Amino acid sequence: MAMIGMFKFDSTPIAAALWKNLGGNFHDLSQAICEFCDDSISNFNGNLTDSTLNRVVRIQVTPMNGMVDITVEDGGTGIQDLNNALRLAGQARKETPLNEHGFGLKHALAYVEGKGSYWEISTRTHEDAELNRYRKVHTPYSFSGDGEFHDGWIGSLGRTGTVIHFTCPMDIFNTLNPDTNKELSFDEQLAILKEHLRYVYADILQSGMARIEFISVKNGHPDWEVLQALLPQWDSSTRVVIPQQDYDLGAGKVKISCEYGCIKPSVENHNYYLGNMETSGVEVRINGRVVERGLMKAIWGRKVHNAENAFLVRVNLETNGFDVLPGTSNEKNGFRKGDRRLRKLFKWIRANVQIPNSCRESRECQLFRLLAEKKKKEPGMTRVSLEEGTFLTIGLHMRIDLFTCQNNKVTIYEGKVKKTKAIDVYQLKMYWDGCIEDGVPAEEGVLIGGSHSAEALTLIQYVNRMTGPDGRRYNFRTTTWKDEGIA
Ligand SMILES: Nc1ncnc2c1ncn2[C@@H]1O[C@H](COP(=O)(O)OP(=O)(O)O)[C@@H](O)[C@H]1O
Ligand SMILES: [Mg+2]
Secondary structure, eight states: OOOOOOOOOOOOOOHHHHHHHHGGGOOSHHHHHHHHHHHHHHHHHHTTTOTTOEEEEEEEEEEETTEEEEEEEEESOOOSOHHHHHSTTOOTTOOSTTOOSSOHHHHHHHHHHHTTOOEEEEEEOHHHHHTTEEEEEESSOOSSOOOEEEESOOOSSOSSEEEEEEEEEHHHHGGGOSOTTSOOOHHHHHHHHHHHHHHHTHHHHHHTSOEEEEEEEETTEEEEEEOOOOOOOBOTTTOEEEEEEEEEOSSSEEEEEEEEEEBOOOSSOSSSSOSSGGGOEEEEEETTEEEEEEESHHHHSSOOOGGGTTEEEEEEEEOSOSSSSOOBOTTSSSBOTTOHHHHHHHHHHHHHOOOOSOOOOOHHHHHHHHHHHHHHTSTTEEEEEEEEEESGGGTOOEEEEEEEEETTEEEEEEEOSSEEOHHHHHHHHHHHHHHHHTTOOOSEEEEEESEEOHHHHHHHHHHHTSBOTTSOBOOEEEEETTTTTOO
16 A cells, blocks of 8 residues: 555653653552662672772661651762663663663652652762762652752762652551551561561672661661671571572573572561461572562472472572573562573573472471460560570580570570470580570570470479589479460
8 A cells, every 4th residue: 555645643651640650560668668779789789890989778767747757878979870860761871780671760769759758869979079069859750850969968978879868658658567457566667678678688788799777766866777688597407509600591691509498487587488388489589689589380380389388499690791681570579471581590490409398397396486476475575586506605506496585584495396305404404504605694494395204304403403604503494385375
């Protein structure tokens, strides 16, 4: 058919509606905070030779007039190209694979702005620092407009860097609570956010490539903390480590490393490594940042079996290349299905990882986990720790079954599923001595079991008449799982 004429059409996006829509892609505040952290960490790693940088991300959270004031600051190079950074799909200055789609920053800003928040970005490059100024842009977002130059610098981490500041209405802050049936306090929600960051960036925090500092300010008092990597506690007899190796996912080599096995379910964590269906399976990281977790069916074609609730595979892909990795979703909470590099990765996992016959928790671990969960709820309890190391000061790592601290009083537990024996009393005595050696003396040692043998009971009376290495008497007692309301 011949062309017989031309007509004009205009499908320029409606800026305000597009922006509003973009904000709807996130479902909780931690996603927005991770986008800011991603950009900071990407900036550190993309500028490894710049020795002037302070490779710290500092997150400060301050409740204020029914809102929460949040700043995410880094000591990086500052945003070199603010036009690109603010442009939807701005991919002109990707520094590492953590910058992928050119959307993260805008997604996060649109999310908070959509809920009525004020935001501002202040940034200072070496060039700005020379001129003793910084640049600032703020709400409302627009595709073009005026930025502001300010003199000096509001940042606290270094001469250059970026400070993102926003006010967060309580209803966005409350999205940190994954369980809407349960009311959580402000501090509990903060604990969830911190745990999330410790999990998402675990390998980065552990390697020391970047540090995340968390400051919560209450009644003018800052509570400062350096976030430590959240790692699983492996059942060491099942753990397999596959050393890092080069592997081509079809578009160039990446370095792949993997460890897998069964974990000991955590009683301290809120959302990770709990030894249940949601927190088991395969977790895949790119350069140490988690992208997807809970993968099982997509790889092996079947769901997690009950006996595999503690089965965990941690895979990390290291590279500075952009196209060699499987693509991630725009919200960075999963991979894009159907990507051939992802299929190849799954094939590698199937070939290298052997699913254990059973990751069933031993009965003893299960009983202690239930006891720990109960203890955690008691008033005045500040610490409940399973398999706590002792005799650390002399280089040993004996493990106490359960260690608690309630109203500053330390109690240690040794237990057996069924009937306890004399030897178990001596094991408890060893833990007692270890705690003294390590400078955390216990006030009470508890022997717990299904029941107690006559020899164990006699020996406890005998030991309680003796004094320990610090001149105090041993103070042991017995209890049973039944008496503790378990089993
Ligand atoms: N804190 C920061 N420091 C330096 N550059 C940044 C920072 N935040 C964003 N940028 C720049 O903005 C660009 C776009 O960021 P973003 O919208 O998050 O896209 P992407 O999803 O690709 O990371 C990044 O490629 C980077 O060049
Ligand atoms: Mg980003």
